[in-house]
Amino acid sequence: MSDQQAQKQAAAKAALSYIEDNMILGVGTGSTVNCLIELLPTLKLAGAVASSKVTEDKLRALGIEIVDLNFAGTLDVYIDGADEVNEHLQLIKGGGGALTREKIVAAASNKFVCMVDASKSVETLGRAFPVPIEVLPQARSYVARQLAKLGGEPVYREDFVTDYGNVILDTYDLDVSDPVALEKELNNIVGVVCNGIFAANQADVLLKASSNGVETLI
Numbered sequence: 732m733s734d735q736q737a738q739k740q741a742a743a744k745a746a747l748s749y750i751e752d753n754m755i756l757g758v759g760t761g762s763t764v765n766c767l768i769e770l771l772p773t774l775k776l777a778g779a780v781a782s783s784k785v786t787e788d789k790l791r792a793l794g795i796e797i798v799d800l801n802f803a804g805t806l807d808v809y810i811d812g813a814d815e816v817n818e819h820l821q822l823i824k825g826g827g828g829a830l831t832r833e834k835i836v837a838a839a840s841n842k843f844v845c846m847v848d849a850s851k852s853v854e855t856l857g858r859a860f861p862v863p864i865e866v867l868p869q870a871r872s873y874v875a876r877q878l879a880k881l882g883g884e885p886v887y888r889e890d891f892v893t894d895y896g897n898v899i900l901d902t903y904d905l906d907v908s909d910p911v912a913l914e915k916e917l918n919n920i921v922g923v924v925c926n927g928i929f930a931a932n933q934a935d936v937l938l939k940a941s942s943n944g945v946e947t948l949i
């Protein structure tokens with residue numbers, strides 16, 4: 732097993748301490764979350780709200796009941812991974828294309844627990860990883876032109892459609908030095924459904940794994 736995979740597993744194991752019996756758990760998407768999902772059958776969950784169809788299928792296959800967020804009320808805990816995280820626990824997410832549903836479930840939860848391996852920690856968001864932006868299909872070119880005006884270089888994610896039937900523009904070279912301001916500015920472009928900056932509602936707890944173990948940051 733690679734060191735990175737071992738770190739993902741260690742972070743997922745650490746996340747278990749945030750899950751209580753009979754809870755409806757918010758469950759994110761991605762390879763780190765998959766490590767967590769494998770551990771869930773050992774727990775007594777009332778159900779789970781999934782942040783993607785992929786996660787929904789994995790949870791169902793393990794016999795975990797899927798709950799519609801509209802009937803779940805406010806969740807106590809949402810657990811997910813991230814593509815990048817800075818020291819303020821602000822994130823870039825959406826590498827798996829589930830950013831909109833992830834942002835909704837995170838917003839509807841009291842506590843967002845984020846699990847990362849060491850490779851995800853950065854000083855400034857958006858330098859290495861592009862900002863994924865979910866866009867209504869008809870607005871793709873218009874939004875791409877607006878992103879270019881902001882200095883971004885949008886790349887259309889080929890052969891990918893989100894769970895909501897939209898497209899993704901992975902946008903390089905945006906200035907993410909003020910993540911809260913940029914998140915808002917991107918949301919204001921007509922045709923943008925959601926962007927992958929999680930700064931207005933950042934993680935509440937970061938479980939940061941490295942070869943030395945898992946550090947908890949709040």
Ligand code: 5RP
Pocket residue numbers: 759760761762763764811812813814823824825826827828829830833
């Ligand atoms: C999916 C996400 C994931 O949380 C992010 O891509 C991290 O994935 P992984 O755990 O596979 O590194 O935002 O939309």
